[in-house]
Amino acid sequence: MEPVSLGQFHLVHNAFSFAIAVMGAATAFFFLNRSQVAPAYRTAITITGIVTLIAMYHYLRIFASWEAGFAVLNGEIKQTGVAFNDAYRYVDWLLTVPLLLVELILVMRLSPSETMAKATKLGALAAIMVLLGYPGEISGDSGTRWLWWSLSMIPFLIIMFDLFVGLKASIESQPPAARGLVSAARWVTVFSWCFYPVVFVLPMLGITGGNATTAVQVGYTVADIVSKAMFGVLIYMIAARKSESEPQH
Amino acid sequence: MEPVSLGQFHLVHNAFSFAIAVMGAATAFFFLNRSQVAPAYRTAITITGIVTLIAMYHYLRIFASWEAGFAVLNGEIKQTGVAFNDAYRYVDWLLTVPLLLVELILVMRLSPSETMAKATKLGALAAIMVLLGYPGEISGDSGTRWLWWSLSMIPFLIIMFDLFVGLKASIESQPPAARGLVSAARWVTVFSWCFYPVVFVLPMLGITGGNATTAVQVGYTVADIVSKAMFGVLIYMIAARKSESEPQH
Numbered sequence: 001m002e003p004v005s006l007g008q009f010h011l012v013h014n015a016f017s018f019a020i021a022v023m024g025a026a027t028a029f030f031f032l033n034r035s036q037v038a039p040a041y042r043t044a045i046t047i048t049g050i051v052t053l054i055a056m057y058h059y060l061r062i063f064a065s066w067e068a069g070f071a072v073l074n075g076e077i078k079q080t081g082v083a084f085n086d087a088y089r090y091v092d093w094l095l096t097v098p099l100l101l102v103e104l105i106l107v108m109r110l111s112p113s114e115t116m117a118k119a120t121k122l123g124a125l126a127a128i129m130v131l132l133g134y135p136g137e138i139s140g141d142s143g144t145r146w147l148w149w150s151l152s153m154i155p156f157l158i159i160m161f162d163l164f165v166g167l168k169a170s171i172e173s174q175p176p177a178a179r180g181l182v183s184a185a186r187w188v189t190v191f192s193w194c195f196y197p198v199v200f201v202l203p204m205l206g207i208t209g210g211n212a213t214t215a216v217q218v219g220y221t222v223a224d225i226v227s228k229a230m231f232g233v234l235i236y237m238i239a240a241r242k243s244e245s246e247p248q249h
Numbered sequence: 250m251e252p253v254s255l256g257q258f259h260l261v262h263n264a265f266s267f268a269i270a271v272m273g274a275a276t277a278f279f280f281l282n283r284s285q286v287a288p289a290y291r292t293a294i295t296i297t298g299i300v301t302l303i304a305m306y307h308y309l310r311i312f313a314s315w316e317a318g319f320a321v322l323n324g325e326i327k328q329t330g331v332a333f334n335d336a337y338r339y340v341d342w343l344l345t346v347p348l349l350l351v352e353l354i355l356v357m358r359l360s361p362s363e364t365m366a367k368a369t370k371l372g373a374l375a376a377i378m379v380l381l382g383y384p385g386e387i388s389g390d391s392g393t394r395w396l397w398w399s400l401s402m403i404p405f406l407i408i409m410f411d412l413f414v415g416l417k418a419s420i421e422s423q424p425p426a427a428r429g430l431v432s433a434a435r436w437v438t439v440f441s442w443c444f445y446p447v448v449f450v451l452p453m454l455g456i457t458g459g460n461a462t463t464a465v466q467v468g469y470t471v472a473d474i475v476s477k478a479m480f481g482v483l484i485y486m487i488a489a490r491k492s493e494s495e496p497q498h
Contacts, residue, residue, distance in 0.1 A: 010336065017310060021303050021341070025302060028299050029295055032283065032298070075332070
């Protein structure tokens with residue numbers, strides 16, 4: 001664990017607290033407003049809320065782990081020697097990233113066999129992607145980080161390609177009122193997911209010490225908020241729009 | 250962090266605890282009674298409850314931060330050297346102030362395009378207003394405080410003008426039974442929001458040390474209770490009244 005300045009400590013601390021509040025608020029919204037969408041879309045909204053609930057839990061742990069690492073007294077900051085636990089993020093992603101893909105697939109409402117096939121394929125690739133990233137994340141050596149980053153990028157690029165090309169084709173089969181939102185969800189996924197490999201390489205691009213720690217922690221937090229809570233709101237809006245345009249509501 | 254007297258410490262401590270109880274009670278009320286209003290108003294009530302839930306979370310953090318700053322033993326108070334975290338309030342407002350405007354816009358039930366346009370415009374202005382206030386809040390220098398206060402007042406006044414003039418026009422389009430409540434919500438918004446810039450300037454008006462700390466903390470707490478919990482009850486009453494006067498319930 002690298003030393004950070006007092007300002008950096010507070011910035012990361014407040015970013016984590018902000019993430020706890022956002023994930024908790026998002027979870028309450030999805031769980032309560034689940035009844036506002038047609039039954040066919042409720043499983044997608046349940047999973048959307050579960051993703052932010054899991055993230056809230058991990059941000060509570062991440063917050064506590066960050067606090068344990070530093071002692072701030074009379075405007076001075078010292079390291080306590082307790083290590084920050086990077087694993088919470090990867091355990092979170094191992095659960096939430098496959099679920100994020102499942103919520104997107106469910107809200108598309110493809111045929112049952114297509115849903116199963118896509119969810120299994122993309123979910124498995126997402127889990128492999130997260131597992132391959134972890135050995136790099138806990139290493140301080142640039143060569144090791146680049147190796148695991150490159151390996152993790154293989155499933156990442158397959159998923160991105162599948163979503164970008166596969167989703168584009170199925171936009172045509174969506175009700176006209178929902179097409180704009182589905183297209184937005186596709187762009188938010190690609191945009192927010194690209195944050196992660198970029199944040200990962202920051203310490204390998206000459207950013208060092210407390211600056212690297214701060215950039216990585218704040219970067220991942222922003223990416224998590226966009227890819228889980230904001231993306232979830234888009235999924236909810238697609239489900240609500242499609243519920244209106246379908247007769248079974 | 251300025252030293253406070255034992256009485257001031259307890260007053261602020263009890264005000265924070267009161268806020269936790271009020272925000273928690275309000276959240277339970279909105280979440281449980283959400284099903285009592287017509288489906289068209291349920292999203293407004295969900296968001297009303299989420300605002301008080303986010304506020305409860307931050308008051309738990311604010312309470313803990315206040316406790317950590319002082320050691321009270323045998324009737325004597327000492328500072329521990331742990332700084333009080335002002336950022337929790339601003340992180341809270343960054344989330345809740347745009348949401349407060351959204352709940353007011355949603356309960357008005359304007360056309361979807363008008364709802365989207367108003368929510369985006371007022372929500373963005375509210376976020377800018379909060380961000381501009383923060384550099385002033387954490388400064389002990391009166392000149393710096395006045396500068397950021399003035400900048401923050403620009404979006405503040407635009408929002409106030411929009412609500413006061415814009416809401417007045419749409420009161421006519423509300424069902425007669427709800428007009429009095431909508432008018433009250435408009436006044437409560439303007440009245441409770443004006444509290445914040447007044448509390449902010451107290452330390453610049455010759456109030457110093459522990460008196461300033463106490464006035465600011467108790468002042469913001471009262472303003473939060475009025476603008477979030479009491480305002481939320483008004484939103485709920487408007488939703489309930491409008492549900493009665495519309496046939497789809």
